[in-house]
């Protein structure tokens with residue numbers, strides 16, 4: 001079952017010219033919770049290879065801007081899209097908006113970041129949570145009041161506990177495991193709307 005699903009989305013991504021099948025996860029999140037709109041400025045954390053960037057660029061249109069960072073070398077194929085700026089940067093080294101080349105906070109922050117995995121469950125869960133905590137820590141610097149947010153999380157008791165504490169920072173807070181996520185995967189997405197600062 002998992003294989004068939006992967007195969008379908010893999011083929012669909014090729015046909016739609018997406019760099020990865022992950023685009024359909026963001027599409028599902030956005031269709032359900034409307035976190036991205038025309039004209040928005042969006043920060044895409046862990047953008048590489050760039051299918052979320054491609055999808056977002058289409059939704060926000062020419063009046064919007066999407067800034068992506070990733071530890072990987074820049075995917076130059078994205079630089080041809082006029083409303084996209086991508087940088088090779090580690091989230092741990094980004095302190096403020098000037099590090100991202102902008103003056104104003106973003107209307108939405110989206111994070112699909114995932115650490116490189118070791119196969120040791122406890123280590124992988126801890127590394128993943130460290131990244132998630134880092135993003136939530138930085139949110140007041142990057143996300144404007146009433147802005148929208150989504151982040152990938154690998155499930156663990158500690159992650160659930162952490163997210164319960166973060167809920168109150170948004171007017172609405174939801175969890176979603178998109179259909180295009182493989183059934184064996186422990187990942188899900190937390191979605192916040194209406195950031196309270």
Ligand SMILES: C[S@@+](CC[C@H](N)C(=O)[O-])C[C@H]1O[C@@H](n2cnc3c(N)ncnc32)[C@H](O)[C@@H]1O
Nearest residue numbers: 022046049050051052070071090091112113114
């Ligand atoms: C699942 S991929 C993202 C896929 C992307 N959303 C897409 O649709 O093409 C996760 C990315 O997180 C990046 N990443 C991991 N740790 C990071 C960090 N500390 N800072 C920035 N990016 C990081 C990885 O390099 C990887 O490219």
